[in-house]
Every structure is written in structure tokens, then in C-alpha cells.
Amino acid sequence: MRILTRARCLWSTLIHKERLDRDLDDELDAAVAELTTRYIAGGLDAHAARRAALHDLGALHDIKQEVREARLGAGLDACLLDLRYAWRRLSNAPGFTAVVVATLALGIGANTALFSVVHGLLLKPLPYQDPGQLVFVWLNRNQVGYTRGPMSGPDYRDLRDRTGSFADVGGIWATTSVTFDGGSEPEQVRSAYVTTNFFDLLGARTVLGRAFVAADASSAEPVILLGWDLFQRRFGGDPAIVGSAIQIDGQATRVVGVLARDFRLLLPPDASVPAYLQAFTPFWPNLENGPRRNLFMRVVARLRPNATLTAARDDVAAMAVAVSREIGTPRSFTLAGLQDEGVRDIRAPLMALFAGVGLLLAIACVNVAGLLIARAAGRAGETALRVALGASRLRLLRQALVEGLLLTMLGVVAGIGVGIACVRLFVALAPPSLSRLTGSTTIDLQVLLFTIGVSACWGVLFSLAPATEVFRAASRVAPALASSSTRTAATPLRYRLRGTLIVAQIAMSMVLMVGAALLVRAFDRIIHVDPGFRGERHVTFRIAIPGRLETREAVNDFVAELQRRVRAIDGIIGGGAVSHIPYDDLPNWALPYSLEPPIAPDAPSADTRAVSVGLLESLGVTLLEGRLFTDADRDPVHPVVIIDDLLARELWPGRSALGRPLYARMNHERATVIGVVKHLRLRSVIADLSPQMFVPFSIAQRNPIAFMFATAGDNPAALVPRIRAAVASLDPRVPIYEPRPMQEYIDQARSTRRFTMVLASSFALAALALTSVGVYGVLAYAVAHRRHELGVRRALGADTARIASAVLREGVGFALAGCALGTAAAAIAGELLRTQLYAIEPTDLASFAIATVVIVGGASVACWIPAWRAIAVSPMDALRWH
Amino acid sequence: MAKRQADIVRGTLDLLVLKTVALEPRHGVGVADRIAQITGGTFKVGAGSLFPALHRLEQDGFIAGQWSTTPEGHRAKYYHITTAGQRKLAADKKQWARIVLAIGQVLEAD
Numbered sequence: 005m006r007i008l009t010r011a012r013c014l015w016s017t018l019i020h021k022e023r024l025d026r027d028l029d030d031e032l033d034a035a036v037a038e039l040t041t042r043y044i045a046g047g048l049d050a051h052a053a054r055r056a057a058l059h060d061l062g063a064l065h066d067i068k069q070e071v072r073e074a075r076l077g078a079g080l081d082a083c084l085l086d087l088r089y090a091w092r093r094l095s096n097a098p099g100f101t102a103v104v105v106a107t108l109a110l111g112i113g114a115n116t117a118l119f120s121v122v123h124g125l126l127l128k129p130l131p132y133q134d135p136g137q138l139v140f141v142w143l144n145r146n147q148v149g150y151t152r153g154p155m156s157g158p159d160y161r162d163l164r165d166r167t168g169s170f171a172d173v174g175g176i177w178a179t180t181s182v183t184f185d186g187g188s189e190p191e192q193v194r195s196a197y198v199t200t201n202f203f204d205l206l207g208a209r210t211v212l213g214r215a216f217v218a219a220d221a222s223s224a225e226p227v228i229l230l231g232w233d234l235f236q237r238r239f240g241g242d243p244a245i246v247g248s249a250i251q252i253d254g255q256a257t258r259v260v261g262v263l264a265r266d267f268r269l270l271l272p273p274d275a276s277v278p279a280y281l282q283a284f285t286p287f288w289p290n291l292e293n294g295p296r297r298n299l300f301m302r303v304v305a306r307l308r309p310n311a312t313l314t315a316a317r318d319d320v321a322a323m324a325v326a327v328s329r330e331i332g333t334p335r336s337f338t339l340a341g342l343q344d345e346g347v348r349d350i351r352a353p354l355m356a357l358f359a360g361v362g363l364l365l366a367i368a369c370v371n372v373a374g375l376l377i378a379r380a381a382g383r384a385g386e387t388a389l390r391v392a393l394g395a396s397r398l399r400l401l402r403q404a405l406v407e408g409l410l411l412t413m414l415g416v417v418a419g420i421g422v423g424i425a426c427v428r429l430f431v432a433l434a435p436p437s438l439s440r441l442t443g444s445t446t447i448d449l450q451v452l453l454f455t456i457g458v459s460a461c462w463g464v465l466f467s468l469a470p471a472t473e474v475f476r477a478a479s480r481v482a483p484a485l486a487s488s489s490t491r492t493a494a495t496p497l498r499y500r501l502r503g504t505l506i507v508a509q510i511a512m513s514m515v516l517m518v519g520a521a522l523l524v525r526a527f528d529r530i531i532h533v534d535p536g537f538r539g540e541r542h543v544t545f546r547i548a549i550p551g552r553l554e555t556r557e558a559v560n561d562f563v564a565e566l567q568r569r570v571r572a573i574d575g576i577i578g579g580g581a582v583s584h585i586p587y588d589d590l591p592n593w594a595l596p597y598s599l600e601p602p603i604a605p606d607a608p609s610a611d612t613r614a615v616s617v618g619l620l621e622s623l624g625v626t627l628l629e630g631r632l633f634t635d636a637d638r639d640p641v642h643p644v645v646i647i648d649d650l651l652a653r654e655l656w657p658g659r660s661a662l663g664r665p666l667y668a669r670m671n672h673e674r675a676t677v678i679g680v681v682k683h684l685r686l687r688s689v690i691a692d693l694s695p696q697m698f699v700p701f702s703i704a705q706r707n708p709i710a711f712m713f714a715t716a717g718d719n720p721a722a723l724v725p726r727i728r729a730a731v732a733s734l735d736p737r738v739p740i741y742e743p744r745p746m747q748e749y750i751d752q753a754r755s756t757r758r759f760t761m762v763l764a765s766s767f768a769l770a771a772l773a774l775t776s777v778g779v780y781g782v783l784a785y786a787v788a789h790r791r792h793e794l795g796v797r798r799a800l801g802a803d804t805a806r807i808a809s810a811v812l813r814e815g816v817g818f819a820l821a822g823c824a825l826g827t828a829a830a831a832i833a834g835e836l837l838r839t840q841l842y843a844i845e846p847t848d849l850a851s852f853a854i855a856t857v858v859i860v861g862g863a864s865v866a867c868w869i870p871a872w873r874a875i876a877v878s879p880m881d882a883l884r885w886h
Numbered sequence: 887m888a889k890r891q892a893d894i895v896r897g898t899l900d901l902l903v904l905k906t907v908a909l910e911p912r913h914g915v916g917v918a919d920r921i922a923q924i925t926g927g928t929f930k931v932g933a934g935s936l937f938p939a940l941h942r943l944e945q946d947g948f949i950a951g952q953w954s955t956t957p958e959g960h961r962a963k964y965y966h967i968t969t970a971g972q973r974k975l976a977a978d979k980k981q982w983a984r985i986v987l988a989i990g991q992v993l994e995a996d
Contacts, residue, residue, distance in 0.1 A: 027963070028941075030953075031914065034962040035933070038915045041958055061933040074938035075945045 028071055032064055090407040100379060101411070103777060104372050108415025110770050111368030112459055113422025118361045118763075119454060120427050122354055125347050130270055133207020134306075137171070138342040139313060140272055141303040141320070143335075145609075150694075151338055152274060154299045154591065159335065160199075161292040163303060166323045169316035171308045174202035175287070175301040178277045179591055181708045181741075182228070182285070183548050184238060185251040192548050192708070192741045193234060194590075195283035199291075202284075203229070203263070205306055213246040213261025221286045225249075226257040231282035232265040254551050272345040275302045276591040296331065297605060297669070300591060304342060313341060333605040350435065353760040356836045360519060360767045363512045365458075367771050370509050371778045373465070374502055376408070378785040405464065416459045430763070435756035502782045507822045509778050510859060513771040514826020515833050517855035520768035522837055522844065523761040525851055529843040530757055536684040537586075537623035542712045542746035543720035544585050545727065547738050549707045560638065560702045562734075563616060563709065569730045570713055571618075575723050578622030579713030583614040583706040586686040586746070587753035595697065597668040599655060610651055611687060611694050612668070616701040620646070620681065622714040628652075630662045630679035637678075638702045645675040648683040651695035668697060675699070689753045690842055712746060720745040760840055772858065776866040783815050783870035791877050799879035808871040815867030819860045826859075827852060899931065899939050900948075901982060904967060904975045907949055913962035914940060940965060948974050 036057050043053030061067070094101045129135045141163060143155035154177075155163075164173040178196035200216035208215065211232070220227050228250075230239075239245045249256040271277040307316055320337050328335045340348075347354075380387075387400065547566075553559045563581050570576055584592050596607035620632050628649055637644050645666055652661040661677045668675055684696060701709075715723055724743040731740050751758075787794070794807060834846030844851070906912060906920045917940070918931045943949045948971035954964045967975070 028937075030961070031951075031963045032937070034913065034960055035915050037960050038913070038956065038958075038962065041960070063934075067934050067937050070934060070938040071941045074942040 024075070025068075025072075028068055032061070032067065035061060086403050086406040087410065089403060090410045093407060094410065097379075100375065101414075104375055104411050105414045105418055107368045107371050107375075107774055107777065108412065108459070109418035109422045110774065111365040112415055112419030113426055114361050114767065114770065115365050115458070116419060116423035116454075117426030117430060118354075118358055120423070121430055122358055123450065126351060126354065130343050130346075131266065131268065132342075135343060136341075137307040137309070138206070139305050139307060139316065139339050140275070140342050140345045141173075141305055142338040142340075143299060144338045145299075146336070150594070153594070154276075155301050155303060155337075156296045156298050157287075157291040157294040157301065158296050159337075160301050160303055162323060162327050163305065163320065163337070166326070167316070167319045169307060169311040169319040170305040172201055172205045173303060173305040174205040175199045175303045176202055176271070176277055177287070177300045177302065177591070178281055179300065181546070181548050182252050182283050183254075183739075185254060185737075190737050190739050191238065192546070192739050193283050194278065194281055194742075195228075195285060196277065196281050197287045198284050200286050202304075205304060208267050209264040210261040211264050212243055213259065215261060215263075216284075216286055220260065221291075222289050226252070226255055227260050227286065228252060228257050229260055229284040230262045231284075232263055232267065233280075234282035235262045253548075270346060271302060271304070271342075272348065273589070274349075276589055277302055278589050297596070299594070305339075313339060331605075350756060352836075352839050353756070356519070356840070357760065357763050357767070359833075359836065360516055360764060363516055364767050364771055364774075367509050367512050367774050367778075369465070370505050371774050371781070372411075374505050374778055375781055377502060378781060380404075408464070409460070412459050416456060419459070430759070433755065433759045433762060435759045502785070503818065506775075506778055506782050506818050507825065509775050510819055510822020510863065511825035511829060513768070513775040514823050514855055514859055515830045516764070516768040516771045517859055518826070518830035518834065518852055519837055520761075520764040521851035521854045522834060522841060522846060522848055523757075523764045525848060526841040526844055527754075527757055527761040530689055530754060533685065533689060533842075535586075535686075535689060536682050537625050537686075539586065539623060539712070539746035539750060541715050541718070541720055542579065542622070543715055543723055543727070543743065544710060544712045544746055544749070545724070545740040545743040546708045546710045547731065547740050549705070549709055550735060550738055556640070556702075556705065559705055563701065564635075566731060566734055567616060567618070567711075569734055570711070570727055573723060573726050573730055575716050576727075577714050577716050578618055579711065580616035580619035580622065581614075581701050582616070582619055582710050582712055583701065583704070584686075585710045585712065585749060586684075587688070587749040588710075592687065595668050597651075597666060597697065599665075599667065601667050601674070603667055603669055608695075610647075610668075610697045612697045612699060612704075613686070614699050614701040614704040614706055619712060620698065622712070623684075625684060626682035628680045628682055629660060630677070632679055632681075633698075633700050637700045640703045643675045643703050644678045644700065646679040646681060646698040647677055648681055648696040650683050650693065651697065652677075652680045654695060666697075668699075689750070690757070720747075757840065757842075772862045775859070776862045779815055779818060779863045780866040780869060782818075783811060783867055784873070786814070787811060787870045787874045790874075794874055794877040795879055798877060804875040807874050807877075811871040811874050812864065812867045815863050815870075816860060819863035823856045823859055827856070830855070898982070899935060900943060901975070901978045902929070902931075903936075903939055903943060904948060904971055904978070907965045908967045908972065908975055911952070911954075911964040911966040913954075913956070913964050915962075917965070943971070947971075 036054070039057035039060055040050070040053045043056045044050060046053075048056060058064075130138070132138060141155070142152040143159060144151050145153045160173065160175050164170070176196050176198045178194065180195055180197070181192050182195045184191045184193065198216070200218050200221050203210075203215040210229075212235075213229075216227070216229060230245075235241060235245070246259050246261060249258050251257070269277060269279050269281055271279075305316075307313065317339050320339060324335045324337055344351075390400065391397070549559055549562070553562055567580050571578065584590065593612040594609040595612040596603050596605075596609045598604065598607045615633065617633050617635055617637075625632075629652075630646075632646065633644070645668065647655075647661060647666070655661065655666070656664060661680050664677050666675050666677055681698070683693070686696070687694070713723075713727070717723075721743070727743070728740055731738060797807065830852070831847060838846050902921050903917055906917050906924075912920060914933070914936060918933070918936055922930050940949070940951075944951055944965070948968060949965045950968055951963045951965050953961060956962050
């Protein structure tokens with residue numbers, strides 16, 4: 005009540021400062037007038053009377069100043085006094101304050117940052133209209149090992165026309181690129197085909213022009229929709245571009261609109277739709293009647309307002325059964341909420357990390373509580389003295405609370421800084437699943453409030469620890485005064501409590517450390533996985549095959565010449581063309597194959613890539629049988645194919661695959677196996693064991709075409725300008741785009757695991773540091789309290805080794821107890837990480853051993869200073885105390 | 887004993903001001919007059935102490951000021967006691983009685 009009144013007065017004092025000042029002036033003028041009247045009545049003339057009145061009042065200016073201070077002080081005094089007192093106490097112990105603030109900053113910062121990520125990915129709705137209604141639809145090809153694959157045009161039509169659950173269904177295929185010919189420099193941009201309703205379905209806005217309309221699908225004139233970035237960069241943000249025709253791929257193409265600046269394409273990471281697409285064109289007109297075997301469309305649907313996902317699944321399943329019967333092959337679909345699907349692979353590790361960072365916060369809080377208890381105990385004498393002098397318990401409690409809150413607030417401020425730095429780090433580690441976070445690297449308001457809420461709670465909690473000392477002191481004024489408690493041995497109860505806290509802390513650190521060790525070891529396995537090729541020194545780029553090259557042979561000649569010129573560059577030692585760069589986020593080819601013609605519609609499919617002569621050699625693949633491609637393999641009528649050992653074993657177990665016919669759906673279906681290579685992990689570093697086929701680029705061309713060239717040096721990117729020049733020397737109108745070292749793709753493929761590992765390791769190291777501080781704190785406290793005892797023991801002849809080892813034994817005892825407890829907890833918690841591990845079990849003994857050694861080592865180091873102090877106690881100290 | 891001006895015992899100014907305005911609303915000069923008058927001139931409150939005290943008490947909600955007109959026709963700010971002020975006055979009076987008693991006991995014990 006009083007506090008509220010004060011706050012209100014203080015508020016009005018500050019807000020109505022001018023009015024209050026005027027009021028005060030008036031009041032003092034009135035006083036002068038009153039006194040002057042009296043002096044005049046007493047017989048003075050007006051002038052003298054006024055002078056006398058002013059003399060009586062004193063210096064008006066000083067009075068005003070004092071009144072102002074009084075008003076301010078009345079509002080502030082109590083709180084300000086407590087605050088000032090707290091500040092003084094904290095700044096008198098800078099080491100203590102720094103440790104506590106750093107501890108809190110670490111706990112709060114890491115939590116805020118991770119919560120920002122969790123909030124941004126898992127909780128915050130996607131930036132689309134009614135995002136809860138959006139579902140992603142996959143074609144379930146379980147029979148060939150893919151439960152989540154793209155679908156054909158007719159499948160899309162079935163979903164739209166033969167189900168009742170969807171308000172609308174849209175599709176996208178990010179396969180192609182377009183060349184902007186107009187202007188000074190031709191430029192190539194990745195683009196996607198979309199159904200004309202795609203952007204309306206998402207509720208995406210255009211800032212200029214319009215999104216596609218149904219008529220665009222069949223319009224004679226090509227149309228294009230631009231992303232904001234491209235519009236700004238290439239067209240300087242000129243609105244006149246909308247509605248006008250620009251040259252794209254040598255054709256006059258009308259720009260219908262520009263998407264809003266904040267529009268982002270956030271489809272699941274494995275949907276092969278990159279988030280940065282900037283140009284969109286409608287699908288070709290006969291899309292929905294195309295062959296069912298052409299699987300490429302990624303489909304997003306919007307549920308009707310009253311439909312549920314479960315009902316839609318049943319609805320779609322019923323439709324799929326009917327369609328399967330009609331077409332004679334099984335068809336089935338997988339439906340998932342768009343948002344859930346987007347975080348499918350990152351949700352589990354994020355939740356595990358969230359649990360981990362929660363443990364870190366708990367450790368930090370226990371640490372701070374322990375430090376505050378020690379400090380309050382050290383002050384028991386002072387507190388007792390103040391109680392004896394009449395300080396009310398309420399006052400002491402309030403001071404403890406203010407001190408705790410002040411510490412917390414310092415921690416919060418530092419923590420926000422740590423949090424912002426952490427979020428930057430997370431985004432820099434950038435797994436594709438986190439791409440949604442880029443651009444919003446700041447901590448949002450909700451997250452900030454969450455942090456302040458959590459820390460305010462902890463602030464109160466921390467303050468309770470010293471508060472117990474207040475009551476302890478209050479109940480034992482006399483004994484505490486009689487012998488200032490710093491001289492007595494630590495009370496067994498209090499010491500046991502701190503011991504328990506320390507053991508709990510070590511146990512929690514152990515859980516984090518085991519988790520981190522597991523992830524580090526799994527990542528180490530992943531790094532050392534042999535992908536079957538060496539691409540670390542390759543540089544990659546793409547070009548679009550110029551439209552003027554109309555025949556297959558012309559394209560082959562162009563590619564061969566380009567390859568020849570680039571290979572002539574000093575520093576390039578090999579390489580060639582490939583249809584799909586490993587680990588890229590563009591759609592792959594999956595071709596059905598069979599030993600006998602015809603190829604059944606539900607035939608299994610193999611990951612297929614077209615490679616030019618020299619590419620496989622430059623990747624250092626292991627040739628198990630036969631030979632690699634040569635310039636002679638250009639015959640499209642009798643095509644040749646190279647397969648991996650998985651496919652060879654599957655089709656011809658125990659026999660040679662060489663020379664055998666394989667029917668694959670290419671230009672001509674019968675191909676001859678000329679070579680078998682060891683499986684290449686090209687799609688994923690970890691979980692890629694689907695069979696592979698390689699076909700000569702000369703007979704299976706893809707546009708745009710990618711190149712991978714091996715370099716001799718350590719910096720493949722440095723050669724990009726020379727490659728650009730070499731390509732320009734061949735055709736100045738063919739720009740190279742997306743030049744990237746292969747290593748970037750490799751890093752990208754490992755990034756989710758790396759993200760989890762780096763974070764978990766950071767948390768574990770932070771936990772180790774905090775716990776070591778905790779162990780140090782409790783032992784230093786114990787040693788300080790036993791100076792007298794230690795001195796007596798020294799005086800009685802105990803040697804330094806014995807005393808030091810007593811202290812060390814105590815610390816290591818805590819550590820071992822904590823590790824034992826932590827091992828049990830980690831054995832249970834390890835299951836959480838199972839999906840994130842690779843080639844090791846959650847019960848991996850080595851990880852537990854490493855964690856134990858690190859924790860016990862850290863604790864021993866932390867024991868060393870107190871042990872050294874214990875040795876340094878001289879026997880004379882014991883005598884001087886009394 | 888010669889008639890001398892005494893320093894106002896620290897902390898008692900608030901009590902005196904509250905007591906003074908509890909009888910009837912007064913303006914600043916009026917409060918000073920009244921204190922001097924009742925104590926026979928023993929306590930003379932200077933403006934430099936009085937006005938800050940008035941404002942502090944107003945800030946705390948123990949008294950409230952209101953502009954009004956003096957019998958002579960000047961405008962002046964009149965302070966009256968609030969309910970909270972009355973409670974504080976009663977409590978402070980008791981506290982003061984205890985202090986006086988305690989000090990008295992100390993002085994008499996020899």
C-alpha cells in the first residue's frame with residue numbers, strides 16, 4: 005500500500021514536475037505576501053516590509069531546492085536506500101558479484117537464446133494466412149523406401165478434385181532456372197514452377213501487380229512472378245517493370261507482379277524447395293494429364309475451416325484406395341501439418357537441447373544460491389549485530405530481497421547480451437532446418453518477458469537463501485554476538501545442505517557431459533564416414549545450357565569444350581558435369597529400374613545422376629568392376645550405365661554385373677552395365693543407402709547443368725574468377741552461377757548434427773565451469789571456516805600433505821558421488837538422443853568414461869586452491885584467534 | 887531558565903506539523919506561527935525546514951494541500967490532515983511518549 009502510494013507520488017513528481025514547481029513558486033510568493041502584510045501592519049513601509057519578509061524566509065532558491073529533494077526523497081528513500089546499500093555491499097565484493105553475474109548471464113543467456121530458437125521454430129506460427137490449416141502432402145512410396153516423395157500431376161488433380169477435406173490444393177517444383185537476358189549482364193536465377201493458386205493458397209501478398217490467376221496457366225504469352233530481392237537487385241525496384249515484358253530465356257515474358265518483401269518460402273527441408281527462390285512461373289498446361297510415373301510435384305493443401313488433419317488423412321486414404329483400384333498400382337499419401345513437417349528433423353534435438361539448457365540454468369541457480377548462502381553465513385555476525393541494534397526482520401528481509409533482485413537484474417542485462425550473441429552463433433551454424441530463423445536474429449519481446457519472468461522468480465528464490473540466515477541470526481542474537489560466527493566451524497546442517505547441492509550440481513553436469521560426449525563421438529563417426537568419394541577440394545557452379553544449342557550433339561560439344569577450357573586452368577586437376585550436386589537442396593532423379601521389360605509402375609527406383617566423362621575419376625570413386633565412362637559412351641540407342649555395389653548385390657548377388665542388361669526409364673530403356681562402383685553417399689552423409697545408377701551426361705542431359713572441378717590447392721573458391729573467365733571465353737552470354745566450394749555442401753549436409761553437437765558441448769563445458777566454481781565455493785567456504793581447526797592441527801604436527809589430501813578427498817568425494825548419480829540419470833536421458841546418434845549406442849561406455857574423467861578432473865582442479873589455502877594456514881593463526 | 891530557542895529535536899518536526907494542521911487547515915506561515923505561539927517561541931521553525939517538511943508529508947499522503955484565500959484576501963495553500971496522517975499522528979504520539987519516558991528514566995537514574 006505505502007509502496008504504491010509512494011510510487012504514484014514519485015511518478016507524479018517526475019511527470020508533473022513543472023506544475024509542481026509552479027505551485028511551489030506560488031506558495032512561496034503567498035508566504036512572502038503574508039509576511040509583508042504583517043510588517044506593513046506593524047508600521048514598516050512596503051519596501052522595507054518586503055525586505056524583512058524575504059529575510060525571514062531565507063534564500064528562496066535554497067528552499068525550493070530542498071523541497072524538490074524532499075519530494076523526490078519521500079518517494080525514493082526506502083527503496084533507494086536499500087538499493088544503495090545493496091550496491092555498496094555488492095561492489096565491496098567484486099569477485100563474488102562478478103562470479104554470480106557471470107553465472108546468471110550464462111544460464112539466462114543460453115536459455116533465452118535457445119528459447120528464441122524454440123519459439124521461432126516450434127511455437128511461432130508460419131507467416132502465412134491461417135497457417136494451422138496448411139498441410140504438406142507427400143506421395144508415400146513405402147515400397148521403394150521413400151515414405152515422403154513428390155507426386156505426379158494426376159495425383160495432384162486427384163487430391164484436389166476427389167477429396168472433400170481441402171479448401172484448395174497447390175503445387176510447386178523447384179527444378180529449373182531462368183536467364184534474364186535483358187540489360188547489361190545476363191543473369192541466371194533459380195526458379196520454380198507453381199500452380200497458379202499456389203500463392204493465394206498460402207495467403208502471400210504481392211506488393212506490386214498480382215499473383216497468378218488461373219488464366220495464366222494457359223496464356224500464350226509467358227508470365228513470371230518476381231521475389232522482392234530480385235526485383236530490387238536486378239530491376240532497381242522500378243515499379244514500371246510490372247506489366248511490361250522482359251527478355252527471359254530469349255523470350256518476351258510479362259512480369260505479373262512482385263511478392264511482398266517479407267514473403268518467405270518455408271517448406272519442409274526435404275521438400276527440395278530452396279527458401280531463396282526469387283522467380284516463379286506457372287506449370288505447363290497439360291500438367292494434370294501428364295504421365296503418373298513422372299513424380300516431381302511438392303503439394304501444399306489448405307484444410308477446410310471445419311476439417312481436421314485426421315479426417316483429411318482418412319479422406320485422402322479412401323481416395324487413394326479408389327485410385328489404386330482404377331490405375332492398377334498402389335497409391336498412398338502422407339499428410340502432415342506444414343509447420344510440424346518443417347521441423348520434423350530438428351524438433352527432437354531442439355527439445356533435448358532445451359532440456360539440457362534447462363539443466364544448465366538449474367546448475368547456475370544452485371551455484372548462485374550456494375554462493376549467497378556462503379556469503380550470508382559469513383555475515384551472520386553482522387546480521388546478528390543489526391538485529392540486536394533494532395533492525396526489523398522485515399527490513400533485513402527486504403534488503404536481502406533487494407540485493408538478490410539487483411544481482412538478478414545485473415545478470416539479466418548481461419544475460420541478454422549473452423543471449424543475443426548465442427542466437428547469432430546458432431544462426432551462423434545454420435542447419436537448413438533453422439533457415440526460418442535467418443533474418444530474425446534478434447530476441448523477440450515474448451522471449452525477453454519469459455527471461456525476465458524466470459529470472460525474477462529466481463531472484464526471489466536466491467534471496468530466500470540468505471533470508472534463512474536472517475532468521476537464524478535473529479533467533480541466536482546472543483551466541484552470534486558472543487563469538488562472531490566466522491570463527492566457529494560451519495554448522496553441520498548447513499554444510500550438509502551445501503554438500504547435497506554440490507552433488508546434485510555435479511550429477512546434472514554429468515548428464516550434460518555424457519550427452520555432449522555422445523554427440524561429439526557420433527559426430528566424429530559422421531565426419532569419418534567414408535562417403536565413397538572425395539569432394540573437399542572441388543569447386544562447383546551451374547550454368548544454363550544456351551537455348552541456341554538445339555541438338556543433343558551440340559550440347560555435348562559445348563559441355564566438352566567448356567570442360568576442356570576449365571581443366572586447362574592452372575590449379576584445376578580434373579572434374580566435369582553432373583546433373584545433381586551432392587547434398588544440394590534441389591530435387592533428385594529417382595528412376596525406376598527392372599531386370600525385365602516392361603518396367604512395372606511400382607518398380608523400385610534408384611537415385612540416378614548423369615555424369616560426364618572424367619567426373620567420377622576426379623571424385624576418386626572406388627571402381628569395383630569394369631570401367632568408368634569414356635567419350636565413346638555417346639550412343640543413345642545402346643546406352644551404358646554404371647551402378648553401385650548395393651544395386652549390383654541386389655540384382656545379381658554373388659555374380660558379376662558386367663555386361664548385364666538393366667531396364668531403366670531413360671530415353672531408351674535397355675542399358676548395359678559397364679561398371680560397378682562402391683556406393684557414394686550423395687544425398688545424405690548419414691542415412692543414404694538407396695541404390696544408385698550413373699548414366700552418361702551425353703545421353704541424359706539436364707538443364708541447368710552443374711559442374712564439379714577438382715582443384716589442387718586448399719582454396720577452391722579462389723579459382724572462381726578464372727573459371728568465370730574461361731566460360732565467358734566460350735560464350736559471354738552464359739553466366740556461371742552459385743559458384744561454391746563442394747565443402748560448403750558437405751558442411752551443410754552435416755550442419756544439423758554439428759548444430760546439436762556444438763550446442764550440447766557448449767552447454768556441457770559451461771556446466772563444467774559452473775560446477776567447478778560451485779565445488780571451489782563450497783570447499784573454500786569449508787576451509788575458511790575451519791582455519792582455526794586446521795591451525796590447531798598444524799600446531800599439533802599434521803603435515804601439509806595430509807591436510808591437502810583431506811581437502812582434495814572431500815572435493816573428489818563430492819565429484820564421485822555426483823558422477824554416480826549423474827551416470828544413472830544420463831543412462832535414462834541418453835535415450836532422448838538416440839535419433840541424433842550415429843554408429844554408437846546411448847549407453848556408449850567410452851562417452852560415460854570421458855564424462856567422468858572430465859568432471860572429476862574439473863572438480864580436482866577446483867579443489868586445488870582451497871587445498872593450497874588450507875596448507876597455508878600457519879599454526880600461529882590458531883593461537884591468534886583467541 | 888532563560889528563554890531560549892531550542893533546536894527542534896530531530897524527527898519531531900513532522901510530529902509538530904501534523905499536530906498543528908490536525909486542529910485546522912493552515913498555510914505554511916500559519917503553521918510556523920502556530921508552532922512558535924504554542925511553544926512560547928521555544929521552537930521557531932525556519933522556512934528552509936518547514937516547506938520541505940510540508941511537501942514531504944504531502945508526498946507521503948499524510949497531509950493534503952489546497953489553494954484557498956486568507957482572511958486578508960491573499961491566495962495561500964492550506965494544508966489539512968488526511969486519515970493516514972491522523973493514524974500516523976496517533977502512532978507518533980505514542981512513540982514520543984515512550985521516548986520521553988525512556989530519556990526521563992535515563993536522566994533520573996543516578
